[in-house]
Amino acid sequence: MPAPTACSVRVAVLSDETALGGLDRATWSTLHAVMPRPRPPYPPFFDDRHRPEDLLVAETENEAGETVIAGYIRVVPPTPLACNAHVRQIQGLVVADRARGRGIARTLLRAACAAARAEGASRMTLRVLGHNAPARALYEAEGFVVEGVLSGEFFLDGRYADDVLMGRPLVP
Structure with missing residues (x-):
């Protein structure tokens, strides 16, 4: 197993759009994606619903010593309703193939939970495909538990896939 990679985490900015769009396309897989494979012309990565x-x-740092984006996590309120303003939902966690297995996803997940706590959230939720064993293992190791399963919710790559709902408290 590769050694953990040192990384820094920051909020995205508009100028990250090209790198993030490329990362999204490069890592697309039915292991985690329910949308069809992206095809040109590619839509903008950022829009009204997907803000930096x-x-x-x-x-x-890459081999040349340049700073590069190795991954991202998207966290948003699940609805605009005041009654669940205490909840944040992970709606995307992506790590570049070259950086996998080095603790980047775990670092992003922990940073997202800390940021949500700092915003006053007390709960984090997510959805993960049932066959995505690596992601499920990471989430479980970070305190998420299965709270529901929508059996056969998606038909991907010629077979049915479960939509697994997971959550965890953010309060210590």
């Missing part, structure tokens, strides 16, 4: 301030990005 909703993403944390992890940066590492």
Whole structure:
């Protein structure tokens, strides 16, 4: 197993759009995506529903010593309703293939939970495909528990896939 990679985490900015869009396309897989494979012309990565301030990005150094984006996590309120303003939902966690297995996803997940706590959230939720064993293992190791399963919710790659709902408290 590779050694953990040092990375820094920051809020995304508009100028990250090209790098994040490329990362999204490069990592697309039915292991985690329910949308069809992106095809040109590619839509903008950021739009009214996908704003830079909703993403944390992890940066590492590449072989040339340049700072590059190694991954991102998108966290948003699940609805605009005041009655669940205490909840944040992970709606995307992506790590570049070259950076996998080095603790980047775990670092992003912990940073997202800390940021949500700092905003006053007391609960984090997410949805993960049932066959995505690596993601499920990470979430479980970080305190998420299965709170529901929508059996056969998606038909991907010629088979049915479960939509697994997970959550965890953010308060210590």
